Amino acid sequence: MNFWTDPIKVIYDWLMITLTGWGMSGWLADVLINLLGIIVLITAAMVLDILLVWVERKVVARFQDRLGPNRVGPFGLFQPFPDIIKLIIKEDITPAGADKVVFNLAPILSLASVIFLWAVIPLAANVYGVDLNVALLYLVAAGAIGTLSIIMAGWASNNKYALLGAYRMVAVMISYEIPMIVALLIPTLLAGTMSMKGITLAQQDGLWFVVLSPLGMLLFLVAAIAELGRAPFDLSEGESEIVSGFHIEYSGMKFGLFYAGELLHAFTFGAFVGILFFGGWNWPLPWGDKYPLIGIFNVLAKGMFFYWVIMWVKYTVPRLRIDHMLAFNWKFLTPLAFALLIVTAVVHAIFKDLPLWAYGLAMFLSNILLGWAVLEILRSNARQERAAEETPAPAAQH
């Protein structure tokens, strides 16, 4: 065992020997080292967050045919630091009539709900916070805390726009939770475990789950974007109607926490897509399973890529109306998710004993078939609706 194959254990042992050498009792040293690990992980995530601000602004600029920040540092790389200084020295306003404690607690909970997620991300085969056997449910539970923070922010601001934004956001989050949970059941079913590490290992030995269930990947991505409250599902912000929604009253670093939370949340869900459907630490660089530093690079690279996909969607698709959005969820995503779950379970049960290529082909084809059937149904529905709208049209003209 050396540092390159198991860094966490090596650091743990070294710290343990050092601390107990100072006369500290074993369990206290254990608690201290674990606390230190938590602080290091959170700090790393927040430092990454600073970089994400730059990535976001630069990519948006490219999508909108601009240059983006390019004055501070090479390629504007140090732009986030002036941003942070500005946020910190801005006047910190708590509106009159706001519920002070709840108002101040909301941004903290909002960021915390994202940081919670980092506990279960397997960055490499032996670098992870905790290998929970209910990790996927834990993901949903952390999302529930995020929902709570938004409704707290909306209510405590004592502002009608904020409350409207919070209502919309909570309606969206509660309803899109359903297709998301069902989409999460698909990797669970394929790997036979809810642990993120177990899911990655199952893909290391077999096929990536995106091959076995491309539709499941798309469902998870769409539900995740809605859960993040990013465009096209960002009507909780709706600048043109409810002037940025639930965080309208927040200024300075309190707004900064919401903003940082949103960016890190998007990146974290990108990493989840990479872990659950694209083999986690195994690709693009080889030996990710043996050398944790390579594995960490792979996971972060995939996270970055899907973060970019989420941004791509955000800056390409216009905002939906709330009734369209809920109809899309209840009449399309939820039934599709349940149909896909049933198809996946049945095909998996029938073909799982066949050789890997036959099993993979059967799963892939069943997904394509289901996707095609759904598209056909949608097309015929749309044709009927169009026909129904076009028939009375000539009478109205004359």
Place this chain on the structure above:
Amino acid sequence: MDASQIIFFLSAALILVSALFVVTARNLVHAALWLIATLFGVAVLYVLLEAGFLAVVQVVVYIGAIAILFIFAVMLTRRDLLSQSSQTNANWPVALGVSALSLAAIAFIARGFGFSLDRPLAPVPTDSLERLGQALVSPQQFVLPFEVASVLLVAALVGAVYVAMNKK
């Protein structure tokens, strides 16, 4: 005293204090938020008991669904609904007597358990989640209650669709 005991005392204190505030808070939204703190403390206790699944489900169901519904319902009511009126009514001595009796009964039963640190901890199976899943679908165990519960949920769902349906 080790780390898990410290966490136990902290979460027990959180549960008791926030449960007290649930009933004494004058603002209904604050009461709901204190209730969430209580439920979160219970989730921490489940984690200490090595019941990870139960803990996570506690957060998803109680905080993610039920408490949010509470807050929604409370927000749609009038804001100053309870701030002026008294929090108790004429029946409070009866309620006090009943709760004192229940406390005495619980204390009496708990005395018989003989809590002590000498007892060995019950072994926690490593595959408890798998066992739970199989118990829910195995005919010898809980498949009937499980299916009955799902029928109940489907009935509720159909009822909701019927109520919301646009009758033509």
